[in-house]
Amino acid sequence: MNHAAADSLFLRACRREAVAQTPGWLMRQAGRYLPEYRSIREKLTFLELCTRSEVAAEVTAGTVRRLGVDAAIVFADILLPLVPMALGLTYEKGDGPRIAAPLRTGADVAKLPSFDADGELGYVGETIRLTRGDVGTATPIIGFAGAPFTVASYAIEGGSSRNYVHVKTMMYRDPATWDALMHYVVDMTVAYLNMQIAAGADAVQLFDSWVGCLSIGDYARYVQPHLARLVARITPGTPVILFGTATESLLQAERDTGASVIGFDWRVDLAATWERIGHDVAIQGNLDPVVLFAGRDHVVEETRKVLAAAAGRPGHIFNLGHGILPETPVDNVLALVDAVHAYEHR
Numbered sequence: 001m002n003h004a005a006a007d008s009l010f011l012r013a014c015r016r017e018a019v020a021q022t023p024g025w026l027m028r029q030a031g032r033y034l035p036e037y038r039s040i041r042e043k044l045t046f047l048e049l050c051t052r053s054e055v056a057a058e059v060t061a062g063t064v065r066r067l068g069v070d071a072a073i074v075f076a077d078i079l080l081p082l083v084p085m086a087l088g089l090t091y092e093k094g095d096g097p098r099i100a101a102p103l104r105t106g107a108d109v110a111k112l113p114s115f116d117a118d119g120e121l122g123y124v125g126e127t128i129r130l131t132r133g134d135v136g137t138a139t140p141i142i143g144f145a146g147a148p149f150t151v152a153s154y155a156i157e158g159g160s161s162r163n164y165v166h167v168k169t170m171m172y173r174d175p176a177t178w179d180a181l182m183h184y185v186v187d188m189t190v191a192y193l194n195m196q197i198a199a200g201a202d203a204v205q206l207f208d209s210w211v212g213c214l215s216i217g218d219y220a221r222y223v224q225p226h227l228a229r230l231v232a233r234i235t236p237g238t239p240v241i242l243f244g245t246a247t248e249s250l251l252q253a254e255r256d257t258g259a260s261v262i263g264f265d266w267r268v269d270l271a272a273t274w275e276r277i278g279h280d281v282a283i284q285g286n287l288d289p290v291v292l293f294a295g296r297d298h299v300v301e302e303t304r305k306v307l308a309a310a311a312g313r314p315g316h317i318f319n320l321g322h323g324i325l326p327e328t329p330v331d332n333v334l335a336l337v338d339a340v341h342a343y344e345h346r
Contacts, residue, residue, distance in 0.1 A: 002137055002140075002200065002202055004136075004137035004138045005137060005138060005139065005140040005141070005202045006202070008023070008070065008071075008138060008139070008140045008202075009021060009022075009023035009070050010023040010025070010070045010071045010140045010203070010317060011140050011202055011203065011239065013282060013314070013315060013316060013317045014203055014239035014241075014260055014261055014282055014315075014317070015239070015260075015282075016280075016281075016282050016314045016315035017314055018314045019314070021341060021343075022307055022310065022312075022316055022317070022318050022340060022343065022345075023070035023071065023317055023318065024069060024070055024317065024318030024319065024336075024337060024340040024341075025069040025070055025071040025072075025073065025142070025317070025318075025319060026067070026069060026319060026320055026323075026324055026333070026336075026337075027073075027243075027319060027320055027322060027323040027324070028323030028324045029063050029067060029069060029073065029324060029333075030059045030060060030062075030063040030073075030075050031323070031324055031326065032326035033324055033325070033326055033327065033328040033329075033330060033333070034063065034066065034330060035330075036059075036062060036066070037059060037063075040055060040058075040059065045091070046077070046091050047091060049075070050075065050076055050077055050080060050123075050124075051123050052123075053123045053124075053126035053127040053130055054130060056074070056075040056076065056123075056127040057075075057127045057128075057130035057131045057134060058134075059075045060072050060073070060074055060075045060127065060131045060134075060141075061131050061134035061135045064135055064139060067333060067334065067337050068334075068337050068338075068341070069337055070140075071139070071140045071141070071142050071203075072131055072135055072139055072140070072141045072142065073141075073142040073143075073144060073205070074124060074127055074128050074131065074141060074142065074143055074144065074196065074201065075127065076124050076127065076144065078144070078145060078146030078150065078151065078207050078209070079097050079146060079151070079154055080121055080124065081115075081121065081145070081146070081151065081185075081188055081189070081192055082099065082151070082154065082155060083120070083121075084113065084115060084116075084120035084121065085112055085113065085115075085155065085188075086101075086113060087099045087100065087101050087102065087103070087155055088100025088101045096159065096160055097154065097159060097160075098158065098159045099154060099155060099157075099158040099159060100158075102155060102156055102157065102158035102166070103152075103155045103156050103181065104156065104166065104170070105174075105177065106174065106176070106177040106180070109177055109180050109181045109184065110180075112184055115187070115188045115191060116191075117188075117191040117192045117194075117195040118195055121192055121195070122195070124143075124192075124195075124196060124199075125195050125196060125198070125199035126199070128141055128143060128196055128199040128200045128201055129199050129200055131200075132200045140202040140203060141200060141201050141202055141203075142201065142202070142203050142204065142205055142241075143193060143196030143197060143199075143201030143203070143204045143205075144193075144196075144204060144205040144206070144207060145189050145192050145193050145204070145206060145207070146189075146206070146207050146208075146209075147189075147206040147207060147208035147211065147227065147242070147244070148182050148185040148186050148189060148223070148226050148227065148230065149182075149208055149210065149211045149214075149222075149223045149226075149227075150207065150208050150209050150210045150211060151185050151189070152167070152178075152181050152182060152185050153167045153210050155181075155185075156170060156181075161210075163213075164210070164213050168218075171218065171222050175222070178222060179226075182222075182223075182226040183226070185226075186226050186229055186230045189206075189230055190230055190233045190234065193234060194233075194234065194235050197234070197235045197238050198235075201238075202238070202239075203238060203239040203240070203241065203260075204234065204238060204239075204240055204241070205240075205241040205242075205243060205263075206227075206230075206240065206241065206242050206243065206259070207243055207244075208242065208243065208244035208247070209244065209245055211223060211244045211247060211250065212244055212245050212246025212247045212250070213246075214250070215249075216249050216250060216253060219250050219253055220253060224253050224256065224257060227242070227254075227257040227259075228256075228257045228258055231257050231258040231259055232258060239260040239261060239282075240258075240259045240260050240261070241259065241260065241261040241262075241263060241284055242254050242257060242259035242261070242262055242263065243262075243263030243284065244263070244265070245265045245321075245322055246265065246267065247265065248267060248268050248273070251264070251268070251273060251276075251277050252276070252277050255277050255278065255281045259281075260281070260282060261281070261282040261283065261284050261315075261317065262277065262281055262282070262283050262284070263283070263284040263285055263286075263319065264283055264284065264285035264286035264321065265285065265286060265321035265322055266285070266286050266287060266288035266289070266320070266321030266322070267321070268286065269309070270283070270285065270286050270306060270309040270310060271309040271310070271311065274310075274313075279313060279315070281315070282315035282316070282317065283310075283315060283316055283317070284316075284317040284318075284319045285306070285317075285318075285319050285320070285321050286306060286319070286320070286321040287302060287303060287306050287318075287319075287320050287321060287336070288302075288320070288321055289320045289321065289322050289323065289324055289325055289328070290325070292320075292324070292325070292328045292329065292332045292333060292336065293325075293327075293328065293329070293332070294332075296331070296332060296335045299332045299335050299336055299339070300335055300336075300339045303318075303336050303339040303340060303343075304339060304343060306318065307340065307343045307345075311345070312345030318340045
């Protein structure tokens, strides 16, 4: 355990301990809205940046210094585990990730190769180690992975989807294959996240970007048991943050997975929703990222509204309700961070 980071505002909030100031970090805080990041991307492809640990660490640590946020999140991507799965992952400009050989049958799943987190994704662990050397011991580092449903959905659909027809068809017509794939992805994700923790990550976040497409019944049958098994196998003592979008109907089920922190997107009322799912779990969120395109005064006002809704209750981590958008004005991001740190709970 990193004892210096353990006393940070961020990790204390994850444990629902009282803090004098709400900690905050931002999803996609290292990204195209920053000129420093764009300069690096002019020289490297996205995958090259992810796999070159010294550059990824520079991006991770440099963003913390630039913004003054309360935690670093390792620069990587939720789909990196698809590379050793040998599905032909590529990132197409303007179209996002594409999978050349999507999984559609039980035979496809049965052929998936064994997974060695250290050997195949060890560069992410090295990024964390290099970041630790840069940010010091007191700054908490967040590792992350895609949640099993979202990773499996990309692997099945072959790319982005509106209706998730291939995913749901597998769930409904061939639940045994679905469960086998989820078992594989859970085992892979556990190994990947625990490798990141061993490298120095103080907390981990699971991004379930697509799970909001499910009904509560389908979530309970096809997702929740697998997620609970994953969370239970994470290195003991490590906070697990579970974040999804369009998940208002699923938040109670998400907290029942055993995750330490539940991320809210901007669509929910923070105070009422926290009351509904229970104050015995920490929460993270939930400013609409598009607010950052408004004037500075509006950014500060809306940031304070989120903090007021949390009412100083132990266990709130300020964040956006999704990632920072590429065209976001940097000055507004800085104003947001300043507003979080200046806010006084009454």
